[in-house]
Amino acid sequence: MISAILPEDHRDATLIGRIWHPAEDTALAGPCLVVVKQGELYDLTPFAPTCAGFMGRADRMAVVTKALRRAPLLDLETVLQNSCPRPDPQQAQLLAPIDLQCIKAAGVTFADSLLERIIEERAGGDWAQAERIRDELSQSIGVDLSGLKPGSRQAERLARRLREQGLWSQYLEVGLGPDAEIFTKAPVLSAVGYGQEIGVNPASAWSNPEPEVVLVVNGGGEIVGATLGNDVNLRDFEGRSALLLARGKDNNASCALGPFVRLFDEHFNLDDVRALEVTLDVTGQDGYLLNGSSSMTAISRDVAELARQTLNASHQYPDGYVLMTGTLFAPTQDREQPGMGFTHHPGDRVSIASSRLGTLINTVTTSDQAAPWQFGIGAFMQNLQRRQLL
Numbered sequence: 001m002i003s004a005i006l007p008e009d010h011r012d013a014t015l016i017g018r019i020w021h022p023a024e025d026t027a028l029a030g031p032c033l034v035v036v037k038q039g040e041l042y043d044l045t046p047f048a049p050t051c052a053g054f055m056g057r058a059d060r061m062a063v064v065t066k067a068l069r070r071a072p073l074l075d076l077e078t079v080l081q082n083s084c085p086r087p088d089p090q091q092a093q094l095l096a097p098i099d100l101q102c103i104k105a106a107g108v109t110f111a112d113s114l115l116e117r118i119i120e121e122r123a124g125g126d127w128a129q130a131e132r133i134r135d136e137l138s139q140s141i142g143v144d145l146s147g148l149k150p151g152s153r154q155a156e157r158l159a160r161r162l163r164e165q166g167l168w169s170q171y172l173e174v175g176l177g178p179d180a181e182i183f184t185k186a187p188v189l190s191a192v193g194y195g196q197e198i199g200v201n202p203a204s205a206w207s208n209p210e211p212e213v214v215l216v217v218n219g220g221g222e223i224v225g226a227t228l229g230n231d232v233n234l235r236d237f238e239g240r241s242a243l244l245l246a247r248g249k250d251n252n253a254s255c256a257l258g259p260f261v262r263l264f265d266e267h268f269n270l271d272d273v274r275a276l277e278v279t280l281d282v283t284g285q286d287g288y289l290l291n292g293s294s295s296m297t298a299i300s301r302d303v304a305e306l307a308r309q310t311l312n313a314s315h316q317y318p319d320g321y322v323l324m325t326g327t328l329f330a331p332t333q334d335r336e337q338p339g340m341g342f343t344h345h346p347g348d349r350v351s352i353a354s355s356r357l358g359t360l361i362n363t364v365t366t367s368d369q370a371a372p373w374q375f376g377i378g379a380f381m382q383n384l385q386r387r388q389l390l
Contacts, residue, residue: 001077001080001081002039002076002077002080004359005080005194005259005358005359005360005361006036006259006260006358007262007354007355007356007357007358008355008356009267009355009356010036010358011038012267012268013262013267013268013356014035014061014064014262014263014265014267014268015035015036015260015261015262015263015358016033016034016035016036016044016051016054016064016097016225016260016261016262016263017033017034017035017036017041017094017095017097017258017259017260017261018031018032018033018034018051018094018095018096018097018098018099018193019031019032019034019041019074019079019092019093019094019095020032020089020092020093020095021073021074021092022089022090022091022092027386028386028387030383030384030386030387031095031099031380031383032044032045032073033045033048033049033050033051033054034073035064035067035068036076036260037068039075039076039077040072040073040074040075040076041072041073041074041075041076041079042067042068042070042072042073043067043070043073044063044064044067045389046389047063047066047067048060048063049384049389049390050099050100050384051097051098051099051100051101051261052098052099052100052101052218052219052319052320053100053319055101055216055218055224055225055261055320056218056219056220056319056320060224060263061263061265064263074092078092079092079093079094080094080194080195083193083194083195083196084195084196085195085196085197085363085365086197087195087196093193093195094193094194094195094258094259095193096191096192096193096256096257096258097193097227097257097258097259097260097261098191098216098227098257098261098322099188099189099380100188100189100319100320100377100380101188101216101217101317101319101320101321101322102184102188102317102319102320102321102322103184103185103186103187103188103190103191103255103257103321103322103324104182104183104184104185104310104321104322104323104324105182105183105184105185105212105231105249105323105324105326106180106181106182106301106306106310106323106324106325106326107174107181107182107183107326108171108174108175108181108326109180109299109300109301109306109325109326110294110298110299110300110326110327110328114171114172114175114300115134115330116235116330116332117169117171117175117238118169118171118172119134119239120235120236120238120239121169121170121171121238121239121242122169123239124239124240126236126239128337128339128340130332130339130340130341131339131341134332148176148300149300150174150175150176150177150178150180150300150301151176151177151178155176155177156176158176159172159176159177170242175300179309180301180305180306180309182306182309182310182323183245183246183249184250185231185249185250185255185324186249186250186254186255187250187376188319188376188377189373189375189376189377189380190252190253190255190373191255191256191257192253192255192256192257192362192370193256193257193258193259194258194259194360194361194362195361195362196253196256196362196371197253197362197363197364197365197369197370197371198230198232198253198254198255198256198350198362198363198364198365198370199232199251199252199253199254199364199365199366199367199368199369199370200232200234200251200254200344200346200364200365200366200367201234201237201247201248201251201254201366201367202366202367202368202369203237204234204235204236204237204248205236205343206234206235206236206239206340206341206343207232207233207234207235207236207343207344208232208233208235208330208331208342208343208344209230209232209233209280209282209329209344209350209352210230210231210232210233210324210326210327210329211228211229211230211278211279211280211292211294211327211329211352212228212229212230212231212278212294212324212325212326212327213226213228213229213273213276213278213296213303213325213354213357214226214227214228214229214257214322214323214324214325215273215303215306215307215322215323215325216261216320216322217307217310217311217317217320217321217322217323218320219316219317219318219319219320221307221308221311221312223264223270223303223304223307224263224264225261225262225263225264226261226262226273226276226357227257227258227259227260227261227262227322227357228257228258228259228278228352228353228354228357228358228359228360229255229256229257229322229324229352229360230255230256230350230352230360230362231249231255231324231327232249232251232254232255232256233248233249234247234248234249234251235343251367252367252368252370252372252373253365253367253370253371253373254367256360256362257322257360258358258360259358259359259360260357260358262356262357262358268356270303270304272356273296273303274296274297274302274303275296275297276295276296276354276356276357277293277294277295277296277354277355278293278294278295278296278327278329278352278353278354279291279292279293279294279351279352279353279354280292280293280294280329280350280351280352281350281351281353282342282344282348282349282350282351283348283349283351284335284345284347284348284349285345285347285348286345288335288345290331290333290335290342292329292331293328293329294327294328294329295328296325298328299325299326299328303325306323306325307323310323344364345364346364346365346366346369347363347364347365348363348364349361349362349363349364350362350363350364
């Protein structure tokens with residue numbers, strides 16, 4: 001089971017995660033920052049109580065070395081057995097691998113997903129119109145958008161032509177223009193981790209998974225690692241109005257991250273991130289199967305540029321942030337009625353994988369049925385204080 005979720009080269013990887021660690025005195029139970037090595041979890045918490053603080057340290061690799069000299073805290077296999085949709089609270093389980101970092105996301109960063117966003121907008125969130133509009137747009141635009149660099153002269157010329165044809169869209173603005181779409185996906189500490197349920201708003205009738213590579217950036221703006229994420233998308237909400245973006249994106253349990261953050265080191269760096277392939281598998285309880293993939297080589301904006309547009313002189317994040325970089329994957333394979341394309345059903349098992357980052361698995365439920373989010377920043381600080389870690 002361990003090999004199924006770890007990167008293929010996990011023996012050379014520096015993998016940082018978080019677990020909920022129980023205690024005989026329940027008041028002393030709480031999140032622990034860990035490093036994974038040879039199937040064992042080593043406790044980083046005595047050296048760095050928070051993931052955000054750890055990522056901001058210049059000596060973080062030295063901290064990892066210190067932790068690995070101590071006895072293991074737990075074995076990963078034991079923790080994985082309890083990392084499931086309804087875990088035993090008295091047993092250790094994996095959490096999302098970040099804590100105090102802001103959870104940001106970049107939208108419309110791939111050409112294929114750009115077209116799907118325009119389709120949602122023109123359909124007003126009505127899936128029944130999607131197939132017709134998809135065909136019309138393909139004929140009207142008449143060029144391959146995948147080779148266009150946003151903000152370039154070629155992109156500006158295309159934008160001008162589309163305006164003249166009455167085809168302009170808010171999504172084309174961020175897909176072709178100089179400014180990226182950067183938004184806050186979810187509140188601090190709200191993300192779910194490996195094995196947990198991921199939530200879809202029950203009012204939505206047209207929802208998709210969004211398998212993404214996620215940058216981990218410290219408060220100084222340094223990209224220090226990467227993980228996997230699912231930025232669940234409610235296509236009908238966003239299609240009705242861009243002003244419903246927050247309602248469509250920020251729902252209980254709607255952001256999944258993990259299983260671990262892979263730190264940059266001599267075996268893994270930003271160029272490796274630029275070359276990552278991400279696969280998606282959705283297995284429904286009704287026997288439905290959906291497979292897809294997304295390649296970071298097809299992204300329209302370089303990931304470093306996305307990071308620069310997120311943290312700069314006008315936008316600071318002293319505890320750092322994670323940035324979901326968008327997805328090439330926009331499923332159009334029909335699940336229910338012809339022309340509807342894909343939408344989630346409760347019970348769907350969603351697996352997002354990359355050979356260099358591992359595998360993130362979650363089960364879909366509705367956001368009102370997912371485990372309630374109760375452990376916020378205040379509770380986290382009180383917990384660390386009780387455990388004498390502050």
